[in-house]
Amino acid sequence: MPPPPPTPPLQQTIYVGPFVFSESSTELDVCPHGAIGVATTGTISFIDRDVPAELNNADGARWKAEKGTEWEDARMLVAEEGEFFFPGFVDTHIHASQYPNAGIFGKSTLMDWLDTYTFPLEASFADLATARRVYARVVARTLAHGTTTAAYHATIHVAATNLLADICVERGQRALVGRVCMDTLSPEYYRDESVEAAVRDSRACIAHVRQLDPRGELVTPVITPRFAPSCTTPCLRALGELHQETGAWCQTHISENAGEMAMVRELFPDSADYASVYDEAGLLTPKTILAHAVHLSEAERKLVKRRKAKVSHCPASNTALTSGCARVRELWDAGITVGLGTDVSGGYSASVLEAARQAIMVSRHVAMTEGDGAKLSTEEVLYLATRGGAKVVGLEDKIGAFKVGMQWDAQLVGLGEVAKGEEGKIGEDGPVDVFGWEQWEERVAKWLYNGDDRNTKAVWVKGRLVHYRPEMEHRN
Amino acid sequence: MPPPPPTPPLQQTIYVGPFVFSESSTELDVCPHGAIGVATTGTISFIDRDVPAELNNADGARWKAEKGTEWEDARMLVAEEGEFFFPGFVDTHIHASQYPNAGIFGKSTLMDWLDTYTFPLEASFADLATARRVYARVVARTLAHGTTTAAYHATIHVAATNLLADICVERGQRALVGRVCMDTLSPEYYRDESVEAAVRDSRACIAHVRQLDPRGELVTPVITPRFAPSCTTPCLRALGELHQETGAWCQTHISENAGEMAMVRELFPDSADYASVYDEAGLLTPKTILAHAVHLSEAERKLVKRRKAKVSHCPASNTALTSGCARVRELWDAGITVGLGTDVSGGYSASVLEAARQAIMVSRHVAMTEGDGAKLSTEEVLYLATRGGAKVVGLEDKIGAFKVGMQWDAQLVGLGEVAKGEEGKIGEDGPVDVFGWEQWEERVAKWLYNGDDRNTKAVWVKGRLVHYRPEMEHRN
Structure with a gap:
């Protein structure tokens, strides 16, 4: 059997960026500028729904400090433009x-x-x-x-x-x-x-x-x-x-x-x-x-x-x-x-x-x-x-949504942006083309109808990184 | 508009490898070891249905000579294992x-x-x-x-x-x-x-x-x-x-x-x-x-x-x-x-x-x-x-099949081989997994049901290369 991909040891991590999940069977909860803190146990410790849009690893220190001292050394993974977190x-x-x-x-x-x-x-x-x-x-x-x-x-x-x-x-x-x-x-x-x-x-x-x-x-x-x-x-x-x-x-x-x-x-x-x-x-x-x-x-x-x-x-x-x-x-x-x-x-x-x-x-x-x-x-x-x-499967209290106390079973979804697209690279970002004028609901619909595994950039189960696409190598 | 991919000038080319096309609405013509010669006009000049399985650019000279002097300098594109040519x-x-x-x-x-x-x-x-x-x-x-x-x-x-x-x-x-x-x-x-x-x-x-x-x-x-x-x-x-x-x-x-x-x-x-x-x-x-x-x-x-x-x-x-x-x-x-x-x-x-x-x-x-x-x-x-x-569209005499006199509107299809697969690269070859025991009809069915643009390695219209995947770069 080929070896599993290298997974860093579990570390407190803050996932920064848009996140989307089903609030109910008829309603998606879309948070455009969120942050989700995940403990070393894989459990979601906090959810911040209004972080500065431009937050990144460099300027995140002060913001992290506000979360409490235990988050000061937390790793951060910041979604790039067009990406969002979605439950596994x-x-x-x-x-x-x-x-x-x-x-x-x-x-x-x-x-x-x-x-x-x-x-x-x-x-x-x-x-x-x-x-x-x-x-x-x-x-x-x-x-x-x-x-x-x-x-x-x-x-x-x-x-x-x-x-x-x-x-x-x-x-x-x-x-x-x-x-x-x-x-x-x-x-x-x-x-x-x-x-x-x-x-x-x-x-x-x-x-x-x-x-x-x-x-x-x-x-x-x-x-x-x-x-x-x-x-x-x-x-x-x-x-x-x-x-x-x-x-x-x-x-x-x-x-x-x-x-x-x-x-x-x-x-x-x-x-x-x-x-x-x-x-x-x-x-x-x-x-x-x-x-x-x-x-x-x-x-x-x-x-x-x-x-x-x-x-x-x-x-x-x-x-x-x-x-x-x-x-x-x-x-x-x-x-x-x-x-x-x-x-x-x-x-x-x-x-x-x-x-x-x-x-x-x-x-x-x-x-x-x-x-x-x-x-x-x-x-x-x-x-x-x-x-x-x-x-x-009887796990509704643990997985399927992003709530404090639930576990980080998640995927990072990224869609291809036409603005960024180079002709020669067509297909590398998957079959979805986003033109930039789409509302969130429309982006999600485009993913549903034309998305595939190329759009699933990384996958976590219980806080552990279990899959990632080659282009994520430098971000892990 | 981004520039089109670089296309070499049209050159006489022999496409070597398996080819598949619809002989009728109910029958696929599968030729496991074929060669199709395409003239600079984009027209199919000859079809050889029984070429040596191991033919490649190096040892193809003698075989090419048999096709006639005009094919001696022809370029050859040889399908790699698991690949086949299919009409566009x-x-x-x-x-x-x-x-x-x-x-x-x-x-x-x-x-x-x-x-x-x-x-x-x-x-x-x-x-x-x-x-x-x-x-x-x-x-x-x-x-x-x-x-x-x-x-x-x-x-x-x-x-x-x-x-x-x-x-x-x-x-x-x-x-x-x-x-x-x-x-x-x-x-x-x-x-x-x-x-x-x-x-x-x-x-x-x-x-x-x-x-x-x-x-x-x-x-x-x-x-x-x-x-x-x-x-x-x-x-x-x-x-x-x-x-x-x-x-x-x-x-x-x-x-x-x-x-x-x-x-x-x-x-x-x-x-x-x-x-x-x-x-x-x-x-x-x-x-x-x-x-x-x-x-x-x-x-x-x-x-x-x-x-x-x-x-x-x-x-x-x-x-x-x-x-x-x-x-x-x-x-x-x-x-x-x-x-x-x-x-x-x-x-x-x-x-x-x-x-x-x-x-x-x-x-x-x-x-x-x-x-x-x-x-x-x-x-x-x-x-x-x-x-x-x-x-x-009224082009049944020109396109849709591989016949002498028709035009080279074609795609090179390649499916992922599990034997070749490295875990870290999963997804690069597309979502189809071939385990090696599949018959030709089953390979084609796997492509139909799970294939996508990753399996379309290269595309030609009228003999001109109009699209190729990054991994084809060195083969063009």
Whole structure:
């Protein structure tokens, strides 16, 4: 595995410049001249909303002194023109093991996609070298996209899954790491041998992750039944018991596709609906993340709400695999917590920014038939990508926004300025062109619609610098 | 305007390496070890489909000699591992003047979007400095995205429109350049004063472009009634006469949005339908490009087919503005020629690759309700982006594929190789990760779904190098 980028030891740091975050699902808080003081613990100690616009490292001494003696020696990182700080993204559903297949799915739909593309690739993670190569890249790549927290599905392999957790800790990415369980309706070459094996191996991964990070400050285990059709009722129940016993989170899929739903009805004839299958197994709780939820009935929405389970909206995947359009507005109206998932590799992109863009697009497709109320705004999808996701993984008090006491999980975003642009360098600043007359809201919209990892100049998790672009070298 | 990148004088060149292009709408021709000889005229002189895999500048002398004495001194550009040559993209519908608004449209739909965002921006092109700044950037940016041919809508301003043509010639981009005509239902501050003014100013632009490029080898004028609602019947008829008289192409919009269509029914009560409005004005001909065509009736499809008019499919814009889903399969089944348009800034992105991606996504939304037959494949959208577009602008004999006698409008595509990747450099090779086990079709799919301008290493139009990435500096 290539070495992680050099990270200076954690030092008290003041981040100076514009910052933007979701104050609510409909409102961005834009502070054009701010400063955020971050302690060596990674916690935000103070936020100053009105610092002199021209503040820089040289003339900041007096201003720093006003913050108290403990900030006198603090490092300062000052945003350059056009840059702003934004919370890191939360990817609430990503299959780390499927990353090499990103963009490879042809015209398939869910069930044939699993057999053709997914199971053979996942099975190859029995080989640890393969796992290392892929997982190292996934973590590096998602950090580069600004993903500070990811809820990962791995494979059934204990060693490979534990390795993914190791890599997350080493690279400093916050993660839920889940060993996939599947004891039926999966290929002979890739399935749990028995319910006991599924539980035993899940326990092994839970133990490893907890030993790695006893207080769960960065990584935490997550029980991961693939989805109802690939687990027998005894397996689901045993995992439900494990969920209760260990207090580990649970993540799985629900109501993604018509064929899958028909299978669930056939396989679980005694359950009222798909959500009830999980509920009856003890797997529908406030610590459950349900990916997709494209076709939930009203009764299911009510049950999910009652159980306080969370939903991961995966728009790119749902469209790519022709699964359908999940209705975020409907889920919200039912009182359900929603975040965004890239769902690599049903989703073709590991970028949460792309997922946010696709959430906009899908909401417009819903609006075409169901009216304008379905449309999601720029503000709403950026909320989903940050605070919504934070709530989905139970970290809403720690991440997703800039508030005193929360942690510095953040990205420095920079957009290309036409005024500064040299023709020969076009593309180095990313695909966004700012002409200088844009309002803040318009700059953010330009980033959302055309931005990419080139605009994510640096990324921090819990105060630690975990990724930066080459042009940031001299500023670290 | 910043200077164009240095371009060496045209020299006979042999492009050595894999090349890929659309053999038909359903089939990619992939040649893993090819060589394409391009004459100083920019014309493809020979294609060798089976060159030694290890051929390079040093040992190529003998091989070159076999091509004939005139190739002995030819320059060679050899693709590096993972790179391939692909035809340049054709953007059949892009409003160059709206580029600064890319990504800025909020929750608007067509008619309020025009009033709120579009007309004020377009009106500002009365100022030539604004026009120069924007148009220079648009041409540089679209070249960087691999757009070798663009059908541009400019504004009503003669000087600014002529400047756009000048910039295209200077930068070497193939283009149709159109001055927008609109003599009614437009703001007082931004409209043609009279039918005579619309015709006079259109003539002025046609004359300028033809004087600039008498044989129309690079740029050609295009008559551009904005759309039926913003032109009176006398104006449309006068432009129809001008179309016939001058032989200049025509481009406009059709059936994009329900509100617009209702206006057309109200404004043109004597016409059977929207397509007939153009037909009765003499504007529906084999040299007509109709953008959007989201809601064409069967009768209109038959009329468009009978007149051999072309359609520009603008998927990103149609979704972003909630206009609807154009059905490419239905248009094809009706025998209509279709290409892709970015439709900046109704479309948020100036990238035809993004338009191709969105064409896939929109086709899947259609498939959700109308069945799998609607789905477009990777091959089909790449055909739309190249040969389909070439047919739309009447250049199918010259561009869009690699055939002897056609012109070298091409891009060198390179994907990131994980094997080669250094962590610190992640992102420099673009967002695509190739693990080495992918088949050619899968590499192309990865490019389509996750690729961006970083993967477009160099771009040629008519044999001239018109864009290259910094890392190509030493290879030119």
